[in-house]
Amino acid sequence: MVDPVGRHEWYIRTVISLPEMEAHARKPLCVGGRSCTSTDQVFGWQVECSCRQWRGKLWQRTNRPLDHNVPERILYSADGELSPASRQVVLADWDGHVHRIWTVMPVRLAHEMLLEAQLRLAEAVRFARSTDASWDDIGSAAGGIAGPTARQLWDGVASPQPQISQ
Ligand SMILES: [Zn+2]
Structure with a gap:
């Protein structure tokens, strides 16, 4: 149950390994010739809420700029960090959660x-x-x-x- 008057603070979780739910459908994109180093092992990102009752869908990372595709939820990152623009894109998921909290308030x-x-x-x-x-x-x-x-x-x-x- 969502607690509308409780604390709701977002944070962005960096996904290192494949989430089990996604494993059947997705593969890591960091396969471009180099072996995965620690930053290359960043698979994607998710917004989560401190209420622990909501988590945004996964944003998958690519290390190839041409594969950057927001509608497909694929974001380019060379070093595993989100660019300010990509960060805004990821945080847009949070708006949906906040909207839901306020509509039931x-x-x-x-x-x-x-x-x-x-x-x-x-x-x-x-x-x-x-x-x-x-x-x-x-x-x-x-x-x-x-x-x-x-x-x-x-x-x-x-x-x-x-x-x-x-
Ligand atoms: Zn919440």
Whole structure:
């Protein structure tokens, strides 16, 4: 579950080896004559979120400038580092995650208010019952529901707490 009010900070993960999910479909492109050195072993990049509930799709690296192809998610990098322009391209994935967080934010806030109101209502009913208010009166105050229905709704949560004498 995404926590819309939690912390969401991006970071770019450098992919060194083939992710298992991609292994069947993709091969490393660093095959151009030289043997792979440490920087050549950079296979690609992914944006990830600190919430650990979202990860962008893989951007694959090529060490051949002509293979640079943004629609195919292939980015040129000679040394395994992202150029500023490529970095912007990778970070555009992050916008989708942020958009998703913000579109559900009103639902999250409304739901929190609902839970809070339910707690307050239960507290109020508990207080009313502790002063011997009838279920009929409580139901009437709670939008005009019948006493037995009110009792059914709140008898468990709103029974007067036993008094503890000290
Ligand atoms: Zn997140």
